[in-house]
Amino acid sequence: MSIDPIDPREASAAAVQLLDHVAAAERAGHRRLRAAAEHFHLPEDARIDDRTAARLDAVMRMTVDGIDHMVRDDAVRLLTVRGQTALAxxxxxxxxPFDRVVRAGLFRDPVLFGELFARVRLDAIAHGLPVMIDSAGEGPTMVARLAQSGDRLVAAAAVAVLAAQSRRGSAVEGIPATIxxxxxxxARLAWWVAAALRDMAGAGADIALLDAALAESVRRAIDTQSELVPLEVAAMRLAQAIEPQGDEVAPLLAEAIGDGRLVLFTALVARASGLAFERVRDLVIDPDGARLWVVLRALAVDRATIARIGFALAESEPARDIEGFADRIDIIMDVTPDAARIALAPMALDAEYHAAMLALGAGA
Known part of the structure; x- marks a missing residue:
């Protein structure tokens, strides 16, 4: 059966519309079948559970909606000021524009998808961490305490973390605010959203005027939003300001985990180990955990602290094997810091170089 649109001269407008709908439905059915086949053949450990998928969808929608609000509102204002009220x-x-950019493959970009996925996973694990109240009593939480530090650099960095965490909290709840x-x-997100709005606005012959307004709005949105400090960057700056050395590392990691500050925990490990934040974050969200334990051994973290971190992470999500971790703790401690550093050396290489090594290894 041909799915080409019928000649309008040979049928009524309603018939043409119906046949066009059939053609679109057939293409959509083929697309769904292909996606189902891809999902079915995924190995079990590569599948995203329903809860993570729902959270990821919510974050994607929030992100697109936030950019949509900024770009659209500003472009409408510009068009109105310029006398283009019909375009506005x-x-x-x-x-x-959400469905359109998703269908077009925006979130298939591995860097963008990886960033949002990692944030969702880290946030979910952080919310599942057990509350650990230190024997010291009812003092301020870790970051609040650091915000009161006599070291002005540490205090300022801690305040920045609190501010970034507050913004991130609002964003995760789905309020279109800061991206x-x-x-x-x-920039990639903003330009895709603008292109979708362009198609949906029905500008007709005035498309150049719409393009000018959208482009100006996108550039302004990029400049405004990129001035904000993401939580991950703020956490790394705080870790750099603290600059933990030697025996200072383990107590800080234990406090960060006990306080539910998983982003700061990741930043502290990254700073102490010299690894990139994104690299360490991948280890933290990996349910297997083996690579994280070796990084902690490279930092000479003691048994009690590794056990505390391991059991906290195991309690945070069912996918982690708490009994397996308990059985493995002796083997973990048998790894010397020197041996751990040698094993982790490839992870400290340039990210693109390391990715190429992994890709070649996977294809061997």
């Missing part, structure tokens, strides 16, 4: 009304009435992404990712 068309843009204002356009629907959400905290590295400038290249932010």
């Amino acid at each position: 009304q068309g843009l204002r009435a356009a629907g959400s 905290e992404l590295a400038r290249p990712l932010l």
Whole structure:
């Protein structure tokens, strides 16, 4: 059966619309079948559980909606000021660009998807961590305590973490407000959203005027939002300001885990080990945990602290094997710091170089 649109001269408008709908439905059915086949053949350990998928979808929607609000509102204002009221009304009435950019493959970009996925996983694990109240009593939480530090650099960095955490909390709840992404990712999102709005606004012959307004709005949104410090960057700056050395590392890691500050925990490990934040974050969200334990041994973290961290992470999500970790703790402690550093050396290489090594290894 041909799915080409029928000649309008040979049928009524309603028939043409129906046949066009059939053609679109057939393409959509093929797309769904292909996606189902891809999902079915995924290995079990590569599948995303329903809860993570729902959270990831919510974060993606929030991110697109936030950029949509900024770009659309500003472009509508520009068009109105320039006397293009019909264009402004068309843009204002356009629907959400979310479904369109998703179908076009925006979130198939591994860097963008990886960033949002890692944030969702880290946030979910942090929320599942057991509350650990230190024997010291009812003092301020870790970051609040650091915000009161006599070291002005540490105090300022801690305040920045609190501010970034507050913004991130609002964003995760789905309030279109601030979008905290590295400038290249932010720009990619903004331009895709603008392109979707362009298609949906029905500008007709005035498309050049709409393009000018959208482009100006996108550039302004990128400049404004990229001035914000993401939580991950703020945490790394705090870790750098603290600069833990030797025996200082383990107590800080234990306190960060006990306080539920998993982003700061990741930053502290990254700073102490010399690894990139994103590299350490991948280890923290990995349910297997083996690579994280070796990193901690490279930092000469003691048995009690590793046990505390391991059991806290195991309690945070069912996928982690708490009994397996308990059985493995003696083997973990048998790894000397020197042996751990040698094993981890490839992870300290340039990220692209390391990725190429992994890809070649996977294809061997």
